[in-house]
Amino acid sequence: MGKTSEEPRIGVYVCHCGLNIGAVVKVKDVVDYVKTLPHVVVARESTYTCSDNGQRVIQDDISTENLNRVVVASCSPRMHGETFMKTCEQAGLNPYLFEMVNIREQCSWVHTQKEKATQKAQDLIRMAVKKAALLEPLERQKSPVQQAALVIGGGVAGIFSALYLANIGIKTYLVEKNPSIGGHMAQLDKTFPTLDCSLCILSPRMADAGNHENIELITYAHIEDISGYVGNFHITVKKEPRYIIGDQCRICGVCTEKCPISLPDEFNMGLKERKAIYIPFAQAVPNYYLIDPDNCLHLTKGGCMLCQKNCPNDAIDFDQHEEYVEFDVGAIIVATGFQLYDATQKKEYGYGVYPNVITSLDFERLVSADGPTHGKVLKPSDDTPPQKIGFIQCVGSRDEKEGAVYCSRICCMATVKQATMLREKYPDAEIYVYYTDMRTPGKGFEEFYQRGREQGIVFIRGKPGEIAENPDTNNLIIISEDTDSGLLLKNELDLVVLACGLRPPEGLDDLTGLLHLSRSPEGFIMEAHPKLRPAETSIPGVFLAGCVQFPKDIPDTVAQSGGAAAMAAQLLTKSEIELEPVRAEVDPELCVGCGLCEFLCDYGAIEVQETEDGLKAQVIEVACQGCGVCAASCPKQAITVHHFTQNQLLAQVEGALESLPPIQEVTP
Amino acid sequence: MKYALFLGCTVPVRTMGYELSTRAVMKKLGIELVDLKEFGCCGFPLESIDHDTYLSVATRNLAIAEEHGLPIMTMCSACNGSLLKAHMAMNDEKIKSHINDTLTPLKRHYNGSIEVKHAARVLYENIETIKEMATPLPLKIAAHYGCHYTKPSEIYEGFEDPEVPYSLDDVIRAVGAEPVQYENKKQCCGGAILGIDESVSLEMTREKLQHVKKTGADAMTLVCPFCDIMYDVNQRRIESHFDEKFGIPVLFLPQLVGLALGIPSDELGLRLNRVPVRSLLKTLGD
Numbered sequence: 001m002g003k004t005s006e007e008p009r010i011g012v013y014v015c016h017c018g019l020n021i022g023a024v025v026k027v028k029d030v031v032d033y034v035k036t037l038p039h040v041v042v043a044r045e046s047t048y049t050c051s052d053n054g055q056r057v058i059q060d061d062i063s064t065e066n067l068n069r070v071v072v073a074s075c076s077p078r079m080h081g082e083t084f085m086k087t088c089e090q091a092g093l094n095p096y097l098f099e100m101v102n103i104r105e106q107c108s109w110v111h112t113q114k115e116k117a118t119q120k121a122q123d124l125i126r127m128a129v130k131k132a133a134l135l136e137p138l139e140r141q142k143s144p145v146q147q148a149a150l151v152i153g154g155g156v157a158g159i160f161s162a163l164y165l166a167n168i169g170i171k172t173y174l175v176e177k178n179p180s181i182g183g184h185m186a187q188l189d190k191t192f193p194t195l196d197c198s199l200c201i202l203s204p205r206m207a208d209a210g211n212h213e214n215i216e217l218i219t220y221a222h223i224e225d226i227s228g229y230v231g232n233f234h235i236t237v238k239k240e241p242r243y244i245i246g247d248q249c250r251i252c253g254v255c256t257e258k259c260p261i262s263l264p265d266e267f268n269m270g271l272k273e274r275k276a277i278y279i280p281f282a283q284a285v286p287n288y289y290l291i292d293p294d295n296c297l298h299l300t301k302g303g304c305m306l307c308q309k310n311c312p313n314d315a316i317d318f319d320q321h322e323e324y325v326e327f328d329v330g331a332i333i334v335a336t337g338f339q340l341y342d343a344t345q346k347k348e349y350g351y352g353v354y355p356n357v358i359t360s361l362d363f364e365r366l367v368s369a370d371g372p373t374h375g376k377v378l379k380p381s382d383d384t385p386p387q388k389i390g391f392i393q394c395v396g397s398r399d400e401k402e403g404a405v406y407c408s409r410i411c412c413m414a415t416v417k418q419a420t421m422l423r424e425k426y427p428d429a430e431i432y433v434y435y436t437d438m439r440t441p442g443k444g445f446e447e448f449y450q451r452g453r454e455q456g457i458v459f460i461r462g463k464p465g466e467i468a469e470n471p472d473t474n475n476l477i478i479i480s481e482d483t484d485s486g487l488l489l490k491n492e493l494d495l496v497v498l499a500c501g502l503r504p505p506e507g508l509d510d511l512t513g514l515l516h517l518s519r520s521p522e523g524f525i526m527e528a529h530p531k532l533r534p535a536e537t538s539i540p541g542v543f544l545a546g547c548v549q550f551p552k553d554i555p556d557t558v559a560q561s562g563g564a565a566a567m568a569a570q571l572l573t574k575s576e577i578e579l580e581p582v583r584a585e586v587d588p589e590l591c592v593g594c595g596l597c598e599f600l601c602d603y604g605a606i607e608v609q610e611t612e613d614g615l616k617a618q619v620i621e622v623a624c625q626g627c628g629v630c631a632a633s634c635p636k637q638a639i640t641v642h643h644f645t646q647n648q649l650l651a652q653v654e655g656a657l658e659s660l661p662p663i664q665e666v667t668p
Numbered sequence: 669m670k671y672a673l674f675l676g677c678t679v680p681v682r683t684m685g686y687e688l689s690t691r692a693v694m695k696k697l698g699i700e701l702v703d704l705k706e707f708g709c710c711g712f713p714l715e716s717i718d719h720d721t722y723l724s725v726a727t728r729n730l731a732i733a734e735e736h737g738l739p740i741m742t743m744c745s746a747c748n749g750s751l752l753k754a755h756m757a758m759n760d761e762k763i764k765s766h767i768n769d770t771l772t773p774l775k776r777h778y779n780g781s782i783e784v785k786h787a788a789r790v791l792y793e794n795i796e797t798i799k800e801m802a803t804p805l806p807l808k809i810a811a812h813y814g815c816h817y818t819k820p821s822e823i824y825e826g827f828e829d830p831e832v833p834y835s836l837d838d839v840i841r842a843v844g845a846e847p848v849q850y851e852n853k854k855q856c857c858g859g860a861i862l863g864i865d866e867s868v869s870l871e872m873t874r875e876k877l878q879h880v881k882k883t884g885a886d887a888m889t890l891v892c893p894f895c896d897i898m899y900d901v902n903q904r905r906i907e908s909h910f911d912e913k914f915g916i917p918v919l920f921l922p923q924l925v926g927l928a929l930g931i932p933s934d935e936l937g938l939r940l941n942r943v944p945v946r947s948l949l950k951t952l953g954d
């Protein structure tokens with residue numbers, strides 16, 4: 001600690017980053033300039049400062065030149081800030097006596113004029129040197145870790161994340177909003193490109209998740225509240241009543257037979273009916289009935305109770321109430337999946353108006369053995385087999401008008417799969433796929449697509465502008481351009497399948513609000529780094545798996561789930577973690593307890609409390625993220641954020657202003 | 669309500685029945701129409717050739733309406749789109765100042781304050797009055813919207829749904845008639861390519877007439893002189909070209925509304941319609 005009272009001795013290292021910086025910023029000129037700045041003892045250029053050699057030079061200088069401050073001007077601190085902090089630490093220098101300047105993303109990458117970019121790099125470094133002279137050493141505190149995890153979402157991503165964690169020996173809470181786990185994958189009939197039966201490969205894993213000694217499955221529930229921070233999250237889950245005693249239900253089905261209320265079955269996309277007492281699907285986990293409280297006669301109007309009167313096992317309990325379950329975990333994996341684009345928005349295709357226009361997920365239910373037609377693909381208008389079927393790609397994807405420029409990645413292959421299955425069922429049917437570009441970049445994908453072509457599936461490159469219906473036959477007329485041949489094609493089809501894109505799941509706002517997660521422009525959750533940290537979020541201890549991060553197929557989802565579980569386990573297998581010391585601190589002498597900081601803090605990390613000296617704000621150190629909102633807004637300047645103190649920031653501002661021409665006095 | 673009536677080039681020369689009926693119906697509804705002699709071409713024919721010149725020609729009309737402090741009512745859908753697009757383009761201050769520069773020698777200047785509405789939209793906005801005044805017409809009517817009346821949707825800012833248009837169907841209902849639905853309702857009349865490839869153009873018109881015929885509609889109704897040329901003026905030509913009989917009367921929307929409002933058929937210019945409307949008038953007991 002003694003070092004801070006000494007005269008600052010600063011070493012500055014300016015990086016070429018190959019040609020990333022070097023091609024625009026004249027690094028040598030910058031180094032020559034930096035040498036003239038006060039307190040700078042040594043300034044060097046380096047091709048790759050982050051390389052072993054680059055780091056060794058810094059460490060050598062720390063010992064030989066007796067440096068007590070280090071400034072590296074290179075890339076974003078999000079890239080290598082931690083690298084250089086470790087470099088300093090290993091050489092015996094407190095890592096918070098290091099300052100980083102971004103002259104790549106914020107300078108060389110965005111500028112083309114060499115002179116001006118060089119000037120800007122010099123300005124930025126001068127600011128950092130000014131700040132560095134005032135840096136204080138900080139110590140990291142330790143905090144215990146709750147060795148349990150929460151996985152939100154029980155689709156394929158959540159199931160695999162939970163199983164991976166549980167198999168390591170970590171207690172895992174798997175929370176699913178629907179009555180059964182399984183997600184969208186449970187609704188699929190087969191998977192591409194192997195044509196595995198989707199539930200055959202998923203349901204054993206669902207059962208594992210249901211039975212695992214380390215997994216506590218909480219279904220028909222949603223996250224009510226999350227507080228805390230990495231290593232110590234406190235979770236409140238609201239569990240809806242099922243009105244069934246799970247242990248006693250023998251799924252005999254008597255209740256369903258007796259129930260007088262029929263409703264559209266969500267699992268079957270409304271193509272089939274279910275009763276008000278039901279089981280979502282045969283392989284559901286947990287495998288017992290539940291009562292839909294919004295539609296049950298007894299629960300809405302009183303009376304009835306036919307199910308209870310007839311249940312041979314006394315499994316029905318109308319006195320059940322919602323339950324709040326609370327527990328603590330050290331890490332959270334968000335795996336809430338996606339929702340399918342609402343095809344009724346695309347009015348020109350007439351979904352919901354023309355009976356023979358269906359979505360790709362409707363098709364999955366139609367082709368599924370336990371679906372509404374027992375696996376026979378029939379035209380919804382008259383339940384007869386279709387002769388001419390069309391698939392339209394990119395419905396709600398790659399469509400600026402619908403607010404989605406992105407490709408949903410799975411629809412091309414899903415359509416090839418569905419067309420292939422149709423070909424098997426109807427060898428003589430004419431099958432057309434209207435596509436924008438066929439995208440099949442995956443193992444075995446292109447081969448599967450080629451096989452589809454060989455089977456006589458006709459691929460037409462052109463997105464139809466609209467579908468018209470012949471009101472007499474319910475047949476669908478598509479006029480489209482074939483951009484390969486330049487011909488205008490008119491086709492009368494008797495079934496059209498819309499390959500709907502993937503959208504962020506419903507209700508994601510609530511969750512991202514609770515966890516302070518960032519969203520990408522498309523609305524999916526933003527990963528910490530697009531290449532190197534795809535399963536992490538920017539919030540420590542919160543990880544990502546599956547389509548909630550971006551549309552992806554099942555193999556990619558399972559792979560990312562493994563990544564998220566590994567990242568979480570890396571944290572949870574430690575007994576304690578180090579907390580970042582860049583935090584706010586309140587000076588109780590100055591604080592008047594106005595509460596503005598408490599109101600503004602996004603993390604619930606500062607609260608006003610009654611003390612002997614009256615109301616005073618107090619920082620909850622472990623929750624504080626060091627964002628600085630409190631310090632910036634405090635009317636009494638009573639809050640300091642360490643590593644970003646007022647003096648340090650003002651010194652930076654001073655440094656910035658030095659390159660301006662002197663201020664002219666203005667006389668009126 | 670008071671509008672400057674923008675006639676355009678085609679309406680007063682080729683579809684006078686449209687002009688007559690519009691004037692008669694608007695009068696009956698208490699909507700005053702003012703003729704501004706200085707109005708010129710709407711600019712539409714120039715739009716795809718020289719955008720700046722188009723904008724200048726179109727904006728000149730907007731400037732004239734602004735001088736008189738009157739919103740514009742158009743009858744032709746192309747005029748409507750052309751003037752409205754120019755008005756929207758003036759939201760860009762740079763374009764506006766450039767176009768105003770070109771208008772300076774003509775001593776015109778447009779500030780950007782003028783509303784442009786299609787006559788059919790005005791009828792739709794007065795649908796409650798029409799309902800009150802109408803004697804129900806026991807007819808089945810097929811609405812043809814055409815292209816420029818609903819598209820591009822951004823210039824209509826929420827009026828009409830380009831994929832599921834409704835305003836003409838609603839007006840048909842308002843006069844007590846039944847709007848019939850048919851297969852290619854949103855299809856173009858074919859008029860746009862009449863000068864380029866007559867056979868394709870006539871084939872497009874024929875297709876729609878076939879679908880309308882199938883519904884057993886008593887008549888079609890439409891809101892654009894170009895569409896009318898295809899369905900009404902060219903109907904007999906199509907019949908002889910394809911050796912196929914249609915005989916579908918084609919009414920401009922104000923003609924249909926006018927009949928329900930009890931305006932004499934002479935004042936609605938019904939005699940000028942090419943496909944005879946006598947049988948239709950008989951159904952109505954005229």
